[in-house]
Amino acid sequence: MRIEDVARLAGVSPITVSRTINKSDQVVEETRRAVQKAIDRLGYIPNRLAGSLASTRTRVIGLVISTLYSNIFAITVRGMTDTLLTAGYQLSLGVSNDLLEVESAHVRSFLGQRVDGVCLVGGIHDRLVRRALLQSGVPVVEINNLVSDPIDMCVGYSNEEASFAMVRHLANCGYRRIGLVTAPTENNDRSQARRAGYRRALAQLGLPFADSLIGTAPYTVAQGARAFASILSLNPDLDALFLTQDNAAAGAILEAKRRGVRVPGDIGIAGFDDADIGQEMVPALTTVRTHHYEMGATAARMLLRRIDGGAPPHPVVDVGFEIIPRGSTRPPPA
Amino acid sequence: MRIEDVARLAGVSPITVSRTINKSDQVVEETRRAVQKAIDRLGYIPNRLAGSLASTRTRVIGLVISTLYSNIFAITVRGMTDTLLTAGYQLSLGVSNDLLEVESAHVRSFLGQRVDGVCLVGGIHDRLVRRALLQSGVPVVEINNLVSDPIDMCVGYSNEEASFAMVRHLANCGYRRIGLVTAPTENNDRSQARRAGYRRALAQLGLPFADSLIGTAPYTVAQGARAFASILSLNPDLDALFLTQDNAAAGAILEAKRRGVRVPGDIGIAGFDDADIGQEMVPALTTVRTHHYEMGATAARMLLRRIDGGAPPHPVVDVGFEIIPRGSTRPPPA
DNA sequence: AGGCAATGTGGTAGCGCTAGCATCGAGTCA
DNA sequence: TGACTCGATGCTAGCGCTACCACATTGCCT
Numbered sequence: 136m137r138i139e140d141v142a143r144l145a146g147v148s149p150i151t152v153s154r155t156i157n158k159s160d161q162v163v164e165e166t167r168r169a170v171q172k173a174i175d176r177l178g179y180i181p182n183r184l185a186g187s188l189a190s191t192r193t194r195v196i197g198l199v200i201s202t203l204y205s206n207i208f209a210i211t212v213r214g215m216t217d218t219l220l221t222a223g224y225q226l227s228l229g230v231s232n233d234l235l236e237v238e239s240a241h242v243r244s245f246l247g248q249r250v251d252g253v254c255l256v257g258g259i260h261d262r263l264v265r266r267a268l269l270q271s272g273v274p275v276v277e278i279n280n281l282v283s284d285p286i287d288m289c290v291g292y293s294n295e296e297a298s299f300a301m302v303r304h305l306a307n308c309g310y311r312r313i314g315l316v317t318a319p320t321e322n323n324d325r326s327q328a329r330r331a332g333y334r335r336a337l338a339q340l341g342l343p344f345a346d347s348l349i350g351t352a353p354y355t356v357a358q359g360a361r362a363f364a365s366i367l368s369l370n371p372d373l374d375a376l377f378l379t380q381d382n383a384a385a386g387a388i389l390e391a392k393r394r395g396v397r398v399p400g401d402i403g404i405a406g407f408d409d410a411d412i413g414q415e416m417v418p419a420l421t422t423v424r425t426h427h428y429e430m431g432a433t434a435a436r437m438l439l440r441r442i443d444g445g446a447p448p449h450p451v452v453d454v455g456f457e458i459i460p461r462g463s464t465r466p467p468p469a
Numbered sequence: 470m471r472i473e474d475v476a477r478l479a480g481v482s483p484i485t486v487s488r489t490i491n492k493s494d495q496v497v498e499e500t501r502r503a504v505q506k507a508i509d510r511l512g513y514i515p516n517r518l519a520g521s522l523a524s525t526r527t528r529v530i531g532l533v534i535s536t537l538y539s540n541i542f543a544i545t546v547r548g549m550t551d552t553l554l555t556a557g558y559q560l561s562l563g564v565s566n567d568l569l570e571v572e573s574a575h576v577r578s579f580l581g582q583r584v585d586g587v588c589l590v591g592g593i594h595d596r597l598v599r600r601a602l603l604q605s606g607v608p609v610v611e612i613n614n615l616v617s618d619p620i621d622m623c624v625g626y627s628n629e630e631a632s633f634a635m636v637r638h639l640a641n642c643g644y645r646r647i648g649l650v651t652a653p654t655e656n657n658d659r660s661q662a663r664r665a666g667y668r669r670a671l672a673q674l675g676l677p678f679a680d681s682l683i684g685t686a687p688y689t690v691a692q693g694a695r696a697f698a699s700i701l702s703l704n705p706d707l708d709a710l711f712l713t714q715d716n717a718a719a720g721a722i723l724e725a726k727r728r729g730v731r732v733p734g735d736i737g738i739a740g741f742d743d744a745d746i747g748q749e750m751v752p753a754l755t756t757v758r759t760h761h762y763e764m765g766a767t768a769a770r771m772l773l774r775r776i777d778g779g780a781p782p783h784p785v786v787d788v789g790f791e792i793i794p795r796g797s798t799r800p801p802p803a
Numbered sequence: 804a805g806g807c808a809a810t811g812t813g814g815t816a817g818c819g820c821t822a823g824c825a826t827c828g829a830g831t832c833a
Numbered sequence: 834t835g836a837c838t839c840g841a842t843g844c845t846a847g848c849g850c851t852a853c854c855a856c857a858t859t860g861c862c863t
Contacts, residue, residue: 137849148813153851163811178597178604183581184522185849188818193518203543212537212564225578228562230546244559247517263512270512356749382746392751412690412716412746417726471819482843487821497841519819522848 136179145173156181187249196252196438197245199229199238201323205354205382207408207427211278214431215254222439224251231256233353235322239264246271252438257324258282258289274441276434280325281453288441290433290452294325297423297456298332301377301405304421304458306340308465310375310403313337314348316362316387317379329379329407345370352383359383360390363404367396375403375464381410381422388416388463403464418462426454470513479507490515521583530772531579532588533563533572535657539688539716541742541761545612548765549588556773558585565590567687569656573598580605586772591658592616592623608775610768614659615787622775624767624786628659631757631790632666635711635739638755638792640674642799644709644737647671648682650696650721651713663713663741679704686717693717694724697738701730709737709798715744715756722750722797737798752796760788 142149147166155162155170162170173179187193196219200208216226227250229241239261245253246267252274268275268286275287282289298315305313315333317326330349337344347369352358359378363386367373378384384406391398398404398418406413406422413420437448460466476483481500489496489504496504507513521527530553534542550560561584563575573595579587580601586608602609602620609621616623632649639647649667651660664683671678681703686692693712697720701707712718718740725732732738732752740747740756747754771782794800 138851139849149849150814150851151812154812157851161811166811178601180577180580180601180605182522182583182849183578184518184527184583185818186851188516188518188522188820189849189851191818191852203537203546204540206538206540209537213566216564228564230550230562232547243514244517246514249516249518267512267514271514356746360749385746386749389749389751412719415690415694415720415723417723472821473819483819484821484844485842488842491821495841500841516819519848520821522850523819523821525821525848 136177138179138181141170141173141177141179144177145170153186157186191249193249193251194224195227195248195250196224196254196435197227197229197241197248197250198254199231199241199256201231201233201256202354203230205380205408205410207381207410210427211431211434214428214433215435218432218435218439222435224435224439233319233323235259235261243267246273251442252276254278254434254438255286258285259322259324260286274438276437278430278434280328281451282324285450288437288448288450288452290430290437290454292425292430292454292456294328295332295335297407297425298329298377298379299336300332300456300458301407301423302333302336303340304460304467305375305377305403305405305464306336306342307467308375308403308460309468310464311342312348312370312372312374313342314350314366314370314373314376315379316350316352316359316366316376316383318353319351326379333377348373352378352380352386354380354382356382356386356389359386360393361386363387363390364394367394367402373402375405377405377407379407379423381406381408381413381420384420384422384463385412385416388418388420398463399465405464409459413461416463421461421464422459424457424459426456430454470511472513472515475504475507475511475513478511479504487520491520525583527583527585528558529561529582529584530558530586530588530769531561531563531575531582531584533565533575533590535565535567535590536688537564539714539742539744541715541744544761545765545768548762548767549769552766552769552773556769558769558773567653567657569593569595577601580607585776586610588612588768588772589620592619593656593658594620608772610771612764612768614662615785616658619784622771622782622784622786624764624771624788626759626764626788626790628662629666629669631741631759632663632711632713633670634666634790634792635741635757636667636670637674638794638801639709639711639737639739639798640670640676641801642709642737642794643802644798645676646682646704646706646708647676648684648700648704648707648710649713650684650686650693650700650710650717652687653685660713667711682707686712686714686720688714688716690716690720690723693720694727695720697721697724698728701728701736707736709739711739711741713741713757715740715742715747715754718754718756718797719746719750722752722754732797733799739798743793747795750797755795755798756793758791758793760790764788 138149231238277289280291320326350362352362409424472483565572611623614625654660684696686696743758
């Protein structure tokens with residue numbers, strides 16, 4: 136079924152049908168209704184492959200997130216879709232599972248589909264992907280970190296500063312022997328920055344460091360529990376653990392309970408992202424709040440601005456972060 | 470940049486470039502290498518809009534999931550992508566947030582993109598979407614439930630039987646006053662089936678029912694905690710609560726702890742899906758295990774089979790479920 | 804009345820690719 | 834040697850739509 140079939144039934148030319156669908160304000164009400172009736176009668180669905188090929192615009196934005204196992208991206212995705220939908224754009228979603236080559240494949244696929252914009256997490260990408268994005272000229276925005284050398288634009292927060300601030304907060308609460316758990320650092324600049332902020336804080340505060348204080352856990356509760364157990368066994372004098380992902384931090388709280396370790400008395404636990412699970416834990420989780428909805432919405436707006444060809448948005452936007460003290464760490468001295 | 474530019478640089482015709490990309494076994498090794506070199510030199514990325522328009526195949530499967538807030542779909546998505554990638558297909562992902570009109574929009578968009586297959590969650594869909602899918606002739610598979618009247622094919626498990634089995638298990642453990650929390654039932658046949666199984670079990674076992682025993686909570690820990698609090702306040706004699714989503718059930722365990730209610734002594738708690746958080750809770754969560762990876766992989770295989778035009782797969786596949794008793798419910802009598 | 808803008812609609816061409824057949828050259832066999 | 838096969842490559846047409854310009858109609862001004 137083609138646009139021509141609709142045109143014939145409605146008694147107009149194909150181009151009028153096209154306008155009714157895409158630019159209905161250019162068609163007089165009566166014509167519009169006749170065409171719409173024909174479309175409904177036939178159950179016609181326009182072929183976007185053909186439409187986009189002819190118009191060289193797809194009204195699709197490609198987003199590659201790193202995982203579906205944590206729900207933090209759910210909020211970012213809502214921020215993006217809420218903004219995009221009102222502008223008549225849609226989101227196409229890819230999941231990389233933190234593998235560079237999977238991200239590459241998604242981006243190449245997006246470029247092959249001729250998406251109008253691309254959104255990626257973090258600043259580390261395959262060299263060829265970077266080149267392909269630059270060469271294609273599509274607007275690109277990197278999120279979840281402040282990227283030093285963005286491909287195009289960037290909106291996020293400083294993971295380094297956030298991590299630094301949390302460690303300083305823990306120290307301020309009286310914790311001295313502070314461990315850190317992040318997602319794997321390979322090809323993950325957010326994890327790298329969080330480790331760097333941690334190291335910088337320890338050095339500046341004169342707190343002890345040892346390799347055994349650092350552990351790795353991806354996105355799940357179970358992995359956080361295991362990381363906690365392992366660091367504690369290597370560091371019997373551990374008195375605080377900062378897990379830079381709330382699910383993992385929740386796992387640590389649960390593991391502590393299982394072992395009869397009191398939180399925050401024996402050991403303080405802190406997380407990152409202010410996921411909903413943190414508030415429900417017993418004790419509630421001290422965490423870093425980041426602004427994912429705003430970040431997603433801003434990323435979408437920046438892409439749209441670039442697409443519309445108006446004034447280029449400021450290329451780097453910092454949405455900030457806040458330390459949220461809760462029951463899983465001791466209160467700071469008054 | 471077009472296929473012609475690559476062809477010129479490689480000294481062959483455009484069609485040979487096309488074959489190098491899509492059917493490389495039809496091109497002799499020497500030619501193939503020359504073309505590949507030209508592609509790499511230019512950073513050429515084929516325009517899939519044009520390719521798919523000409524070939525009437527996109528090698529894309531559209532999937533609409535209902536939420537990103539629970540990570541249960543992460544596993545299904547992995548099952549699908551693992552299977553699809555090896556066949557050279559990709560997944561395009563939409564999130565409906567359980568809204569029928571959003572699902573509709575995604576499906577219409579998929580059909581507009583001329584995807585080669587569609588996968589939807591559950592069996593309740595917009596009437597026009599059903600019609601559009603049937604009319605388009607694309608293979609469709611519905612997952613996460615055993616759908617009585619599938620659009621095309623279906624792979625899942627019986628939510629009604631699973632819910633029935635869990636309530637019977639709870640009764641067998643000595644619980645009598647059993648409450649239920651599901652996601653909203655509107656347009657959600659999984660929730661409806663879980664309520665039906667619960668009602669059938671209560672009736673068959675001669676256990677008491679009251680409207681106040683039933684609550685609603687979507688996918689988060691916080692919502693589960695609130696639902697638990699509310700049902701408990703309405704039913705002081707409650708002795709077990711079955712929350713048909715593990716995050717929510719985890720929230721109930723945490724809320725019980727906050728209130729000093731002992732689990733499983735005072736109240737038994739059961740969940741659904743066997744998410745990783747359940748095993749880590751203290752006490753660990755009794756749950757219904759379903760087979761999401763297998764379900765996703767099977768759904769993908771069924772679609773591919775239909776696309777290849779071979780023998781049509783059996784239209785309904787039951788991947789089953791198991792009751793997993795853990796510490797959040799009393800052990801059954803020996 | 805003639806000119807002119809504003810508005811709505813139509814015709815033509817082409818977006819970049821691949822299906823389907825045509826062609827060409829080299830090897831094979833009687 | 835000639836007929837034939839087979840594998841590699843090329844040519845033509847067209848996938849379904851929209852950009853671009855042309856054109857018709859209307860209402861308004863001078």
